[in-house]
Amino acid sequence: SNAPVNVTVTGAAGQIGYALLFRIASGQLLGADTPVKLRLLEIPQGVKAAEGTAMELDDCAFPLLQGIDIFDDPNKAFEGANVGLLVGARPRGPGMERGDLLEANGGIFKPQGEAINAGAADDIRILAVGNPANTNALIAQNHAPDVPAERFTAMTRLDHNRALTQLAKKLNVSINDIKKLTIWGNHSATQYPDIFNAEVGGKNAAQAVNDQTWLEDDFIPTVAKRGAAIIEARGASSAASAANAAIDHVYDWVNGTPEGDWTSAAIPSDGSYGVPEGLISSFPAVSKNGKWEIVQGLEIGEFSRGRIDASVKELSEERDTVRKLGLVK
Ligand code: NAI
Structure with a gap:
């Protein structure tokens, strides 16, 4: 049988995460023949909610789901990752200028890019969902010089x-x-x-x-x-x-x-x-x-x-x- 694919999802405890994880685990992300291991990344305040979602994933008894690990450290979360879905991002707060928004997201997507560079699998594929998605993908890409640039994409x-x-x-x-x-x-x-x-x-x-x-x-x-x-x-x-x-x-x-x-x-x-x-x-x-x-x-x-x-x-x-x-x- 096929080896499991490691899928890292950031912002796993958020509302997109909640809609996404069950579909990944059921086989819809990669196909019905591909087992998956989920690696969930959250900020420390989000870890408990991610644990709750992991309990529900367990309770679905998905035949393709071979494991769930939860992290608050991007370096660990991207270790061995084959697919990275970058969902967690800093939303625009009241009165926030675009420059402030980009800077705040730099604080998220720079360390994630570095973590991808350091530990992801050779075939890593990245999709940035968190906004501003295109530029967040660009920031992560810039901090992963050893990964082919084409592996960084954003969602339209x-x-x-x-x-x-x-x-x-x-x-x-x-x-x-x-x-x-x-x-x-x-x-x-x-x-x-x-x-x-x-x-x-x-x-x-x-x-x-x-x-x-x-x-x-x-x-x-x-x-x-x-x-x-x-x-x-x-x-x-x-x-x-x-x-x-x-x-x-x-x-x-x-x-x-x-x-x-x-x-x-x-x-x-x-x-x-x-x-x-x-x-x-x-x-x-x-x-x-x-x-x-x-x-x-x-x-x-x-x-x-x-x-x-x-x-x-x-x-x-x-x-x-x-x-x-x-x-x-
Ligand atoms: P949400 O606020 O429900 O969830 C975001 C999650 O990310 C939270 O649980 C938060 O704790 C986590 N998070 C924040 N910083 C993090 C970090 N550094 N590492 C790991 N996790 C982190 O938001 P929702 O609704 O799930 O949306 C997520 C993003 O997707 C937003 O930026 C939103 O604008 C974007 N989006 C993009 C779309 C597109 O078409 N490209 C469509 C819809 C939403």
């Missing part, structure tokens, strides 16, 4: 999935009919959900929609502001859907994306589509042989160009800020 799959459903509803089709949708840029309000290269039932999705007003005034803001709408309605931020997207991202990374389609993932830029090299920006992406690749050769019209550039500019500014703080090169 939730935005991708949100966009799929909004488009399917508009066109009154099934999710399965929509292919080749893209989220570009930062996981923030500037993100750009692109339907110009998307297909619905084999036809161009933008032509099928044929409604620029809906695109600009409804679709794009609905996708970009969905997180706030969930908080407003639920009284808490999206958790199960975020966990679901993390599962989708890692499952596809490990097992490959389906033929004839792509997804969205924030991965290190190689300069494609004018995105400065090294930024961890969302692209149309396929996974082949366990590696993400940026889909090449798409036509980018003037409208898309402006939206992509605006989001990438924000990412560049975040990088400048963390550079000034000495958190990235």
